Amino acid sequence: MGEQLFITGDGGLRDLWREAFPSARGARPADKLDERETGLVWLLVPPGKAAARLVAPIRRRIGSRPLIILADEPGEEDALAALGAGASGYCNAHAASEVLLQVATVVENGGLWVGQRLLQRLLAGTARLAPPPVAEGGAWSVSLTEREREVAIAVAQGASNKEIARQLDITERTIKAHVGAILEKLGVRDRLQLSLIVNGIEVGR
Amino acid sequence: MGEQLFITGDGGLRDLWREAFPSARGARPADKLDERETGLVWLLVPPGKAAARLVAPIRRRIGSRPLIILADEPGEEDALAALGAGASGYCNAHAASEVLLQVATVVENGGLWVGQRLLQRLLAGTARLAPPPVAEGGAWSVSLTEREREVAIAVAQGASNKEIARQLDITERTIKAHVGAILEKLGVRDRLQLSLIVNGIEVGR
DNA sequence: CCGCCTACTGTACTGAAGTACAACCCGGAT
DNA sequence: ATCCGGGTTGTACTTCAGTACAGTAGGCGG
Structure with a gap:
């Protein structure tokens, strides 16, 4: 697993991310980036912000390094926009560390992390409700x-x-x-x- | 890397595939599948055939095992249709063994193997998401x-x-x-x- | 110790579901 | 005139679901 760079508003790292990637580094959006690094770049998108807007400026600076969006408040429209803007993945900022590792594996191998549901929605042009839960304890x-x-x-x-x-x-x-x-x-x-x-x-x- | 099952017209395996997955097995479309296996399933789609048509019947028999399409003559429309029909990946049947390994890694980790160009086209074409769910006429x-x-x-x-x-x-x-x-x-x-x-x-x- | 419950397994059977292969009728398009 | 798709039905077959009957084993309260 290569180097992981997390871009957040204050350059801080969350515990879950450290858990998944002990050697991860944090940075602020305006920080200068090391040109020689090659790993994944994760971008935290705070609530209320549109991911796509934040993607373009970052993308220009990181070149070909894959960019993954971490959304505090994930939304399908937002995900679409972000992927359209050149992101390689979009996932919940509070996802478990195992999930983050999976996302990293997929993206490092040139894949895109797109939820099946999202893709289906794109392809079919029809959507389905969030899984009406199996009523536990009914x-x-x-x-x-x-x-x-x-x-x-x-x-x-x-x-x-x-x-x-x-x-x-x-x-x-x-x-x-x-x-x-x-x-x-x-x-x-x-x-x-x-x-x-x-x-x-x-x-x- | 789990077991790899290649479904081809005659159950044969190509050299490139063997190179990528030495332990791969071949099967014909109608062959009985071992219920206990859990790895990836690759489906060869010969020239002139629509992948989507071949996907549905296979999907039913393999349950939750991820399905990857190997297209002899890849096409974007065909790829879209196949992914819409439930495939987890779509790649050129003559892809290099390293590529196949990457695809396998991505899919085994729950990702979808979708080309960047394909996704871009998707986003460009169907810019808008379908309206939210529907109860009737789904x-x-x-x-x-x-x-x-x-x-x-x-x-x-x-x-x-x-x-x-x-x-x-x-x-x-x-x-x-x-x-x-x-x-x-x-x-x-x-x-x-x-x-x-x-x-x-x-x-x- | 002895029921009683829960979990688990076996053999054997019946019936429903689903598949394979084929056929016929009809209306609309070529 | 011909082709094609939708709807219909038939026979024969395989597989799966569910039931009947039976048995083993562990835990727990009386």
Whole structure:
């Protein structure tokens, strides 16, 4: 992993960033940059600021070094604008250190860090709502054991018995047992109806 | 680096690919896939073929494994369509082995391999984002015929094929035909995943 | 110690879902 | 006249989901 340079308003580094990149350095937007460095450049965009506006001036000064936007308040429009302005990645400024490492890996290898959802939206010209959460702890879960809850959620997300078995590292047979018990307790016919209940979509039966 | 699976017309591997991934395996499109494998899947798209058409059927069988398109005759339109259909990367089938390794690294870390030029074009062309989500007539419905839409909605509400058949007053066999066509068009595995999409839940991938 | 519950697994079966291959009808476009 | 796409249906097949019946094992309260 190359050198990481973080550009923030005051040149300070956040703990999460240090955690991901112990050797990271900080700089202020106006600071002179070392021409010889080659690593990634991260740019913090404070709340209320448009990332794209900040990108252009920085880009001119860093040359070909990849630029990644760290947004305090990420937005899809903002991300688009920033990528259009030449950024190589756009992610939440509060992202976990593992995520930052991933982003760095991707960008260092010449990739772009673009969320799948964002790309889909671009391509399709149609958008989808943020994932309506799987209602954890909804009414449906009260009669289920902990293990059954796990299975129910996996089923509701579209996983097959075999996939759930791998995920929980037990046999498919046991998953069937759990699913059977869940259907019984909730009084539904099959896994699809179970998924509707877990996802909070009450449809007449 | 995880296992690499190359899907080609004849299941053969090219030298360049072997060079990049000595342990790579080849398979034909119709071959059964080992459920336990988890690495990347590469799909060779021969000249004259539309990548997007080939993506959907493969995607359904590989579940959440990232899919990368290897195009013998790359085209930007084709790339867009493929990425829209759920591919995680699109590159020249004759790319050097170092490039392939980079692509693999990027995708394995959850990135998308999109050329900078391609993204620029995307942003230039579709400058505006589609309006926020929609409850009715979502993106899923655009590629479906009227009859297929009816069936998709019924499926999404938890109806069985037999019930839908009664409801539309046609045979269960025809419902199966429609459901099959819908799954194919939307690139999903089964009716539960279809219901997630229709209900705007979009979890996997 | 003894039920009782939870988790887990096995064999075997039924039925639903989905696929493969094929065919027919009809209306609109070439 | 011909081609094509949508809708419809058929037979036959494979795979998956779910159920029936049965059994092992650990924890916990009476």
